[in-house]
Amino acid sequence: MEQKREKYINPFTDFGFKRLFGEEMNKDLLLDFLNVLLQEQQGNIVELSYLKTEKLGRTKEERKAIFDIYCENEKGEKFLVEMQKSKQS
Secondary structure: OOOOOOOOOOOOOOHHHHHHHHOOOHHHHHHHHHHHHHHHHOOEEEEEEEEEEOOOOOOOOOOEEEEEEEEEEOOEEEEEEEEEEOOOO
16 A cells, blocks of 8 residues: 655745745735734735845855845835845845
8 A cells, every 4th residue: 555645845945935925826825924924014915926036146155035025015005025044134
């Protein structure tokens, strides 16, 4: 009898985050996620769009902006959310 192997996606990796939240069909998941994180500071986000901006550095220490999201809240204010795992000065 063949046993099924379960697969999991780690949302803390670039691949995992993009796979879970970076696709148009999962846009509602990202919107809910960002509203939970940012609602107190930014208000309710009502619209978002993906900006495909991969800027890979030449070394590990260089900036690595992988995923940017352009958001608009209920007041019509627009702001950018940058997703990154590493620290940046």
